Amino acid sequence: MTPIRASAVAEMCRGLTGDAEFRGHGDLMLTGINSLEEAGPADLSFVANRKARELAALSKAGCLLAPQGFEANSPASIHVADPRGTFARLVAQLLPVTRPPAGVHPSAAVDETAILGEGVSIGAHATVGARSSVGADCTIEAGCHIGADVSLGANSRLFPGVTVYDRVRIGARAVLHSGCVIGADGFGFAFVDDRYEKFPQVGTVDIGDDVELGANTCVDRAALGVTRIGAGTKLDNMVHIAHNCQIGRHVVIAAQTGLSGGVTIGDYAVVGGQVGVGDKARIESKAVVGSGAGILTSKVVRAGQPVWGTPARPLKEHLLQLASLSKLPELRERVAELKKRIEALEKGIGST
């Protein structure tokens, strides 16, 4: 990053939060941002939780963004009420995300009927199909393939090697990481005579504003109608969204989770990694699904409910079952012992 004085960073924090206390050497020049473990004397780092407080004592960071009252032993420190949140906004200013320059790379193959907004950047070897529209200031990086009749909202970014099939709609400020495939055919086949015949997959995909999709994530088109991902939803790497899923707004889904066909997820739900969700299950608003859980076909997870395990059940039940399970060998021993005591009693009664 551009070198900056520690005192100037404190001033930026004041601009962001209204209140920031600076301690130490104001003239210290900062040239980078790093974790507590990796930071050097010209780096800025931050202290948020208890673990970080321990690491901070050993850190070589030149300047720490820390909670109010924290005794930093770094050459400089800035103290704010919410170090993590302030740090996030500070980094966005100090290391603004760069994007390739506007313009169409001469090797890109953009159909003559495609409509490109102002400030669009199209990278090398990218393709944009017939009648597709790319919103203002979008970035389509090298080797992305946009089909025909696609609509892409303003300020969205596709990292290298993203594929968008025909007729998909993507909102504004969306971020798609490399290897994402949007709009491939859903997995729909009918067994006719002695073979599988494809059920037509003629629907499409609609991805809302501010959605972020991780690397190699796949969102299939609907058989009929629309597979939807609501505004503000974030998917991690290698997530599988089957045809006709309806995902709400501000949902979070961690890596390698898979949704079968027609699954519904309500707003603000949180789904862990490697979860499997059966056909047409419904996960209601603000529900929480633990990593590795398996949700059966047509199952309903109630609003706000935390569920865990396979088949998924309310967290309390799951923990109770796990506890019982771990005591199962002991339970078997106890039953064997009771059996002996019963035998002794039976003998005793026989002998009385």
Add this chain to the structure above:
Amino acid sequence: MTPIRASAVAEMCRGLTGDAEFRGHGDLMLTGINSLEEAGPADLSFVANRKARELAALSKAGCLLAPQGFEANSPASIHVADPRGTFARLVAQLLPVTRPPAGVHPSAAVDETAILGEGVSIGAHATVGARSSVGADCTIEAGCHIGADVSLGANSRLFPGVTVYDRVRIGARAVLHSGCVIGADGFGFAFVDDRYEKFPQVGTVDIGDDVELGANTCVDRAALGVTRIGAGTKLDNMVHIAHNCQIGRHVVIAAQTGLSGGVTIGDYAVVGGQVGVGDKARIESKAVVGSGAGILTSKVVRAGQPVWGTPARPLKEHLLQLASLSKLPELRERVAELKKRIEALEKGIGST
């Protein structure tokens, strides 16, 4: 789609099934096909199961393809014996799959020794390696990479961004969705001294006719010999097929399932999503493996058998175990109660 009168659609149904009853406004113009929920007054939709009957009552669809005797309240309806199957074939006629025009895009890099059949379409920035042959009417979309000595049967389609390594054979009418990787090295290493040395992966991959592979699915080459996927088999997104697997004909495997090295799957088997199969396991013909199941190394799943859970066992046993498991806390309470009663008996005997 090209606008068409409802009565003309009924006529097409008669052509497909021999028998179709038309009710309502024959002049109604249809311009699209959609799900019951999303359809508007110019859309065709269909009613197959009980759930759909309920949705149909609320649907705004202009014309419904429905079972015989179904009381549709749409402006027009067509009644047939098998609405779902008829619908599938109807859609294939009304919305025929389009493919890019034949010809080689000027930006494609096709080796001069490659052989292209009649009517082949090669997209922008695609590559085809030395001595590879591409069958008649194949479609290789933008950014696909076909290695050397590859053989691709007639009428196959590779969506954008598919990679096929050297020496792989793919049959006719195969469909590979974006991001598929066919023929990467199998995961074979020998621990020698204090490091892993690669075991040569010099075999290949053979994919049969009419196979469909979902987005980002990977099929590794054999160490020696051939990794095989039989004709008519369908794999969903992000399926992992390790080296030397032998998959039969008309097998279905749902998303995110992984097969370890040397697994065998018989014809017509059905494997759910997120299943894990250990080295050299054998899943026989027409077996059914439930989603999320884990099949141990060298395990044999018998022909026609449904198995579930981890480690996978026959469905009945699995359900019995699940039922026992959910009653485990109750069983622990019962044992505690029996213990008290035994203690009471022991005291009672002691006092007699």
Add this chain to the structure above:
Amino acid sequence: MTPIRASAVAEMCRGLTGDAEFRGHGDLMLTGINSLEEAGPADLSFVANRKARELAALSKAGCLLAPQGFEANSPASIHVADPRGTFARLVAQLLPVTRPPAGVHPSAAVDETAILGEGVSIGAHATVGARSSVGADCTIEAGCHIGADVSLGANSRLFPGVTVYDRVRIGARAVLHSGCVIGADGFGFAFVDDRYEKFPQVGTVDIGDDVELGANTCVDRAALGVTRIGAGTKLDNMVHIAHNCQIGRHVVIAAQTGLSGGVTIGDYAVVGGQVGVGDKARIESKAVVGSGAGILTSKVVRAGQPVWGTPARPLKEHLLQLASLSKLPELRERVAELKKRIEALEKGIGST
């Protein structure tokens, strides 16, 4: 391969191992290498374990590399102490891995500030960003996208369609299979007001020498600092490595396994397929994690320990629990029987 006499192959084995006994027809011409099942009369194959001995009896292979004292019925055979290891090295000589010729394909887009070492091969439609350095004899195949400020060590190979984001460092002799994505943003969001705000992902990725990554595997960049994969480590297909993971040297991770943020794995650990590892868990050196296991957040797996199941526990405990579990229905019956006997005793005492 180039045809070679069986006796000449025996001579090569002597060069590799110091000792190799040849039996049979030395003039037999060998033209290929294959598995025992697929080999024909001009193929070389090998016999290592008991299963292979059975297959060898039925094999049509012209020449077998076999253990000392093995009674081969093939036209020719070569006998050595370690047939598998010798075979691996033999194959590397008979079928040396070929790489595309050195040079930059005219369609590649290499930034003028990038530095290419001697003998580098850059394929069609590949891109290399500003200030990136590509070590001597590296192979970057068709459609790979290398960002800015990337460093790639000598003799590494990227198969077609690999994406490397900005500022990533990759060592020497690394192999990245198609569809790998290195350095995409970690999955870090803070819930602010009623939506998720991205936590900046400004760290990077460091991949050591001799690392091999399978097809469609993803390694995310650190939020701050570095996501590390140590020298000699091998990852299978579709493995997910989240931000800030620290993976040691000579670690093996099988397909579809996912590590959450900040996971640490020690040298020489072995992790099976479809394993899920929670945030900040630590898997110590030489630990073994069974396929399908689930490791909870912050859990520590001790050095050398084998763990299995979800939640993962020591293998012995896991097997004991599985055994108890499979006898659970039987246990329930036994408890019901004991209850009856207690009732009988209670009646008996009452009647005495």
